[in-house]
Amino acid sequence: MKTSALGRIALATGITALTTGLIPTTAHADDATVERKVLPVLVEFTDSSFQHPDKVKESTPDTYFGAKKDSLASFFSELSRGRYKVVPVVDDQYVGPVKLPMAASCDHGEINTLTQKALAEQGLVRGEDYDSLSMVFPAQKTGCSWAGLGSVPGPYTWINLYGTASGLGVVGHEFGHNLGLGHQMRSVCTDGNLVDCKENGTSAKSMMGGGGPAMGISAPEMIRAGWLDDSEAVEVAESGTYELRSLHGEGSGVRALDIPMGEDRLVVEYRHAAGSFDQNLEGVHAYRVPKGNYGSSSLIDLTEANKTAGNDAPAEADAITSLKDVASKVSLAVTSSGDGGVTVRVSLNGEDLSDVADVPEETAAPAPEHTGTDTDAGDGLPDGAEAKSGGQEKVTGSEGSEAGGSENLAATGGDSGTLLLAGGGVALVAAGACALSLMRRRRRA
The missing domain is CATH 3.40.390 (Collagenase (Catalytic Domain))
Known part of the structure; x- marks a missing residue:
């Protein structure tokens, strides 16, 4: 890349x-x-x-x-x-x-x-x-x-x-x-593929990426910290349809998909207001994890937008509904969203997304909490x-x-001339629902 x-x-x-x-x-x-x-x-x-x-x-x-x-x-x-x-x-x-x-x-x-x-x-x-x-x-x-x-x-x-x-x-x-x-950076891949991406600024989806405390940290960073257990961060072993609840907030459910992408990993999350976090952020995001280094992930941005807390763009301005990586034969698409959850189809090995089974209706994601705000600004x-x-x-x-x-x-950081980059979003890929196949996350020591 x-x-x-x-x-x-x-x-x-x-x-x-x-x-x-x-x-x-x-x-x-x-x-x-x-x-x-x-x-x-x-x-x-x-x-x-x-x-x-x-x-x-x-x-x-x-x-x-x-x-x-x-x-x-x-x-x-x-x-x-x-x-x-x-x-x-x-x-x-x-x-x-x-x-x-x-x-x-x-x-x-x-x-x-x-x-x-x-x-x-x-x-x-x-x-x-x-x-x-x-x-x-x-x-x-x-x-x-x-x-x-x-x-x-x-x-x-x-x-x-x-x-x-x-x-x-x-x-x-x-x-x-x-x-x-x-430091979490942003990779812009505006041709809709992940073959030729350019690093451009920071993710704005994490306190480590210019988003400030109000954004908490992203899914791959949560995995690196050990704050998502096996049932919350699911390793995708085969094509299927998955449901995701919001990354932050109380309650149980799948919060991240961890997908093989060649030598790297693709981590997918859904961000939605929950507790003190993500009050001004909405949508699905994906991150490239280089060779399993979850602490050095970068946000994948397939859009021309640049949602941050410092502009008036809609909360979901950077969110996308699909992603495809030709090299690793991985593709995904958001098929539904609402009630604090999203559903995504994931295809591995070049399988057509239309062949991936639908999620049963009875497996709706639990609604996240909506209490609290975080007024602390970010870093710049x-x-x-x-x-x-x-x-x-x-x-x-x-x-x-x-x-x-x-x-x-x-x-x-710096002195009084420091630019504060608080907030917002670049979104991306799909997140998902009702796992047709979930492989337990192996522990990483």
């Missing part, structure tokens, strides 16, 4: 991916609840301190662990439907401010090394007392081009704080990188910025340091 320089703009909250390696290709689905002990640390430098430390101290617990839906803990709890819980480590829910013996800098490796040393002196050791370390420091003298940085995957986030509080759009995005999620890329292919470029840190020198990193 061809890519274009135009498509190599990275996304959310002004993100440019910074990586020195490859994002893992494995994914797994597990019903077990993961409890992640997160330790935010307020960090200061010898020549730079928080201008309003009391306000920073007050906002930090709310940002990470607050009861409102725009906290990191509430966001991940709803998004994972209770499978992933973010919990505090200490009574105050943060540590600091800690004064590091270094001048203000963007040297993430040195900041990490010195922060962990200071924490160890207080009896707090990563892997024993906490799982994830989030370093929050004043931005006034650092000169960093990013507002947030996260290891991909890993336990570290760096928040280059402008003002007195960092929002979910930055913090949540960086913790998404910690889950192994890269500073004007004129351009990331490398897939939104990734190499960076270096403290060489060989466990404290974050040479692992994969992804940066979010």
